[in-house]
Amino acid sequence: MFQQVEQAPPDAILGLNEAFQRDPATDKINLTVGVFKDASGKTPVLNCVKEAERRLVQSEATKSYLGIDGMPKFDELARNLLFGEEHEIVTSGRCATLQTPGGTGALRVAADLVKKVSANVKIWCSDPTWPNHPSVFRAAGMESVTYPYFDPATNSVKIDEMLNAVRSMPSGDVICLHACCHNPTGADPSPEQWKQIADAVYEQGLIPLIDFAYQGFGDGLQEDAAGLHEFCRPGCELIVASSYSKNFGLYRERIGALSIVATDEDAAQRVLSQAKICVRTNYSNPPAHGAGIVATILEDADLRAAWESELTEMRDRINSMRRQFSEMMSAKCPQRDFSYLAEGRGMFSFSGLTAEQVDLLREKHSVYIVRNGRINVAGMTDDNIEQLCDRIASVL
Numbered sequence: 001m002f003q004q005v006e007q008a009p010p011d012a013i014l015g016l017n018e019a020f021q022r023d024p025a026t027d028k029i030n031l032t033v034g035v036f037k038d039a040s041g042k043t044p045v046l047n048c049v050k051e052a053e054r055r056l057v058q059s060e061a062t063k064s065y066l067g068i069d070g071m072p073k074f075d076e077l078a079r080n081l082l083f084g085e086e087h088e089i090v091t092s093g094r095c096a097t098l099q100t101p102g103g104t105g106a107l108r109v110a111a112d113l114v115k116k117v118s119a120n121v122k123i124w125c126s127d128p129t130w131p132n133h134p135s136v137f138r139a140a141g142m143e144s145v146t147y148p149y150f151d152p153a154t155n156s157v158k159i160d161e162m163l164n165a166v167r168s169m170p171s172g173d174v175i176c177l178h179a180c181c182h183n184p185t186g187a188d189p190s191p192e193q194w195k196q197i198a199d200a201v202y203e204q205g206l207i208p209l210i211d212f213a214y215q216g217f218g219d220g221l222q223e224d225a226a227g228l229h230e231f232c233r234p235g236c237e238l239i240v241a242s243s244y245s246k247n248f249g250l251y252r253e254r255i256g257a258l259s260i261v262a263t264d265e266d267a268a269q270r271v272l273s274q275a276k277i278c279v280r281t282n283y284s285n286p287p288a289h290g291a292g293i294v295a296t297i298l299e300d301a302d303l304r305a306a307w308e309s310e311l312t313e314m315r316d317r318i319n320s321m322r323r324q325f326s327e328m329m330s331a332k333c334p335q336r337d338f339s340y341l342a343e344g345r346g347m348f349s350f351s352g353l354t355a356e357q358v359d360l361l362r363e364k365h366s367v368y369i370v371r372n373g374r375i376n377v378a379g380m381t382d383d384n385i386e387q388l389c390d391r392i393a394s395v396l
């Protein structure tokens with residue numbers, strides 16, 4: 001069986017990270033992987049997480065299985081964080097939430113569910129998008145296609161082209177949207193553009209699948225949900241994949257949630273019963289630890305306040321690095337406009353570097369950037385930013 005198996009290509013981003021680890025240079029800089037780093041270049045465990053874990057160790061009474069849809073308290077808190085506990089979508093009971101292994105798990109269960117209940121629909125992803133989106137959707141048997149999104153000439157959303165594309169998508173298809181901090185471009189729609197997108201999506205009879213991997217990394221927990229809330233309309237159907245990898249720093253614990261909004265409670269329960277079959281035949285039921293941490297923090301007023309303040313610190317650092325990067329690049333290359341670096345949101349930005357320039361930076365200067373030019377600004381520190389800007393300026 002295995003003798004004839006071909007070598008698969010390495011993951012584009014994780015492969016580069018491995019090359020970075022092997023590079024003996026002492027002044028190497030890694031802007032590849034999508035994890036937050038603090039001012040000392042570390043990906044820390046949040047203090048509120050450590051405290052929640054201490055409490056969990058003391059109170060945990062069993063390691064028996066969770067339900068197929070996870071911990072009910074976690075599901076409720078995850079839903080409230082998205083919509084607000086007073087929202088009609090929550091109070092009506094027309095939203096079913098399942099705890100999933102990370103945001104990726106939520107996306108995969110969503111795709112399995114859509115395939116199960118509506119076999120022939122396509123899923124539309126932004127051009128460009130997180131490379132794992134089409135891979136996950138195709139692994140579930142869905143056809144994944146793209147809509148225009150990012151204009152490299154203006155470093156912003158091509159809203160007119162995007163809306164025209166939405167208006168020609170077949171009714172019933174699914175459109176995947178990044179709620180905030182678009183990965184890989186950092187370019188999000190404005191509030192007015194979100195309204196136009198939601199109008200067009202619903203007029204066309206599409207189902208929005210909103211990928212919410214960075215809530216709190218852009219402008220704030222509530223502010224970042226503004227795009228999602230444009231889609232929360234009476235009688236709407238919508239799917240949300242949330243991740244707590246970034247905003248709780250729980251990457252390796254694999255904790256996320258899938259929320260499915262149906263037109264009424266009865267439909268939501270029926271859809272939940274189908275989603276549970278997708279989970280049962282895949283990983284059976286989710287791991288407990290990450291959900292225990294998130295629920296402990298969100299449930300306790302003090303821990304929640306501590307979390308929000310640590311999240312604000314992470315966000316402030318990202319936005320401060322964006323501003324410094326933009327100012328420094330403008331000073332070093334005055335003939336180019338780098339204002340978009342400061343205007344974008346989240347950890348990622350398109351640098352405008354070509355694949356050849358990216359290769360040169362890696363080979364000559366030990367600066368590691370994804371070949372499409374995506375930069376993780378959280379990889380910058382006060383100590384390396386000047387050197388980094390000099391090296392980028394030298395290849396531009």
Ligand SMILES: Cc1ncc(COP(=O)(O)O)c(C=O)c1O
Pocket residue numbers: 034101102103104105130178183211213243244245251255256
């Ligand atoms: C846009 C986007 N969606 C989903 C995910 C998945 O996150 P998780 O690690 O929780 O599976 C990521 C992670 O990088 C992401 O960037």
